[in-house]
Amino acid sequence: MAERIQLKNISGNNLEQCLKCSICTAYCPVSAVEPNYPGPKHSGPDQERYRLKDEKFFDEALKMCLNCKRCEVACPSGVRIADIIQASRITYSKHRPILRDMMLANTDFVGTMANMVAPIVNTTLGLSPVKAVLHGVMGVDKHRTFPAYSSQKFETWYKRNAAASQDSYKKHVSYFHGCYVNYNYPQLGKDLVKIMNAVGYGVHLLEKEKCCGVALIANGLSGQARKQGQVNVSSIRKSVKEDHRTVLTTSSTCTFTMRDEYEHLLDIDVADVREGLTLATRFLYRLIEQGEIKLAFRKDFKMRAAYHSACHMEKMGWIVYSTELLKMIPGMELIMLDSQCCGIAGTYGFKKENYERSQQIGSGLFRQIKELNPDCVTTDCETCKWQIEMSTGYEVKNPISILADALDVEATMKLNS
Numbered sequence: 001m002a003e004r005i006q007l008k009n010i011s012g013n014n015l016e017q018c019l020k021c022s023i024c025t026a027y028c029p030v031s032a033v034e035p036n037y038p039g040p041k042h043s044g045p046d047q048e049r050y051r052l053k054d055e056k057f058f059d060e061a062l063k064m065c066l067n068c069k070r071c072e073v074a075c076p077s078g079v080r081i082a083d084i085i086q087a088s089r090i091t092y093s094k095h096r097p098i099l100r101d102m103m104l105a106n107t108d109f110v111g112t113m114a115n116m117v118a119p120i121v122n123t124t125l126g127l128s129p130v131k132a133v134l135h136g137v138m139g140v141d142k143h144r145t146f147p148a149y150s151s152q153k154f155e156t157w158y159k160r161n162a163a164a165s166q167d168s169y170k171k172h173v174s175y176f177h178g179c180y181v182n183y184n185y186p187q188l189g190k191d192l193v194k195i196m197n198a199v200g201y202g203v204h205l206l207e208k209e210k211c212c213g214v215a216l217i218a219n220g221l222s223g224q225a226r227k228q229g230q231v232n233v234s235s236i237r238k239s240v241k242e243d244h245r246t247v248l249t250t251s252s253t254c255t256f257t258m259r260d261e262y263e264h265l266l267d268i269d270v271a272d273v274r275e276g277l278t279l280a281t282r283f284l285y286r287l288i289e290q291g292e293i294k295l296a297f298r299k300d301f302k303m304r305a306a307y308h309s310a311c312h313m314e315k316m317g318w319i320v321y322s323t324e325l326l327k328m329i330p331g332m333e334l335i336m337l338d339s340q341c342c343g344i345a346g347t348y349g350f351k352k353e354n355y356e357r358s359q360q361i362g363s364g365l366f367r368q369i370k371e372l373n374p375d376c377v378t379t380d381c382e383t384c385k386w387q388i389e390m391s392t393g394y395e396v397k398n399p400i401s402i403l404a405d406a407l408d409v410e411a412t413m414k415l416n417s
């Protein structure tokens with residue numbers, strides 16, 4: 001049975017700050033398409049009053065919440081609505097994770113296995129009979145495409161090709177690469193190393209890194225998420241406090257989970273290291289703003305890209321760092337897509353019972369992308385990438401990969417030497 005944690009302080013319990021204005025419900029992507037979902041106001045502060053008296057008031061319909069935090073961004077009174085909902089799921093839900101949930105949530109285990117036989121796994125997961133079995137037996141929707149696995153892990157590439165040269169730089173950062181970069185798309189990690197080295201920073205891996213745990217939290221495995229979180233925070237603490245290296249990330253969701261969800265949902269204290277953990281685009285933008293680094297770009301680079309605001313980027317308020325960096329590229333025409341949830345919410349959109357809702361939530365975004373017809377879409381979240389690529393056919397790139405493509409490495413090195 002999955003180990004559960006008992007939260008000492010259920011979601012900060014600031015439900016009494018609710019003004020009953022219902023703005024949160026107007027912004028909730030699930031409420032917009034699902035009449036059976038009680039909505040953020042009712043699921044959050046309203047029902048919490050009753051749940052605190054008696055857990056029988058817990059409603060399993062709360063599992064429909066995406067934990068997108070758009071309700072919290074909209075709330076004029078700072079109620080931690082989604083935290084209240086997620087904390088109540090962790091504390092009261094009687095639902096136990098099934099095999100599918102464990103497979104989807106244990107990204108380190110599944111990724112390590114898949115990397116060993118990546119071409120076979122990638123082909124097999126695309127076959128219709130396999131999809132039918134996954135749908136019927138496991139509950140993974142047959143319409144969903146899985147992200148391809150890489151034959152070489154990012155960590156392996158780094159050890160063979162980058163580790164030896166990183167000490168030669170004058171300044172240093174650490175990199176929390178996350179599961180997606182390690183098992184599926186090492187190129188994003190290589191792109192970050194390329195940029196940081198060009199501006200004079202050595203990039204180091206953390207002493208130990210585990211999956212941030214976002215999928216474990218969403219799938220009812222909060223005990224395991226807490227253990228993994230403690231390993232990550234201890235490595236981040238060593239990097240920030242002992243090695244004096246800021247920890248960079250390239251995934252908005254991993255960043256948000258470690259900076260905020262660890263403390264709010266897993267009772268892990270991150271206060272002393274929270275500011276030492278940041279998205280690479282934010283770190284780079286701030287260095288440029290302070291005049292500490294300069295970037296030079298290729299003259300022949302041309303791109304018309306559409307930026308998608310991932311929900312957790314909205315919550316952190318960090319969209320501006322990624323978009324302002326992209327706008328620095330002379331050949332870039334950047335279009336801002338309307339800020340709306342793409343509907344995947346990590347593993348949520350993979351599940352048979354959620355697939356249709358997930359696609360309905362993202363439908364407006366998919367339509368807008370097709371109408372704009374950009375060269376590519378760009379976003380800071382890898383699961384938004386999977387959803388948009390599958391649902392529109394347009395390629396989706398992380399802003400760091402676009403910067404790396406557009407960078408004139410030699411000229412940038414000269415500017416920063």
Ligand code: SF4
Nearest residue numbers: 018019021022024075
């Ligand atoms: S937006 Fe905030 S204040 Fe308004 S109903 Fe929702 S939780 Fe209450």
Ligand code: SF4
Nearest residue numbers: 028065066068069071
């Ligand atoms: S977190 Fe997102 S899905 Fe959940 S209640 Fe808030 S707005 Fe709705």
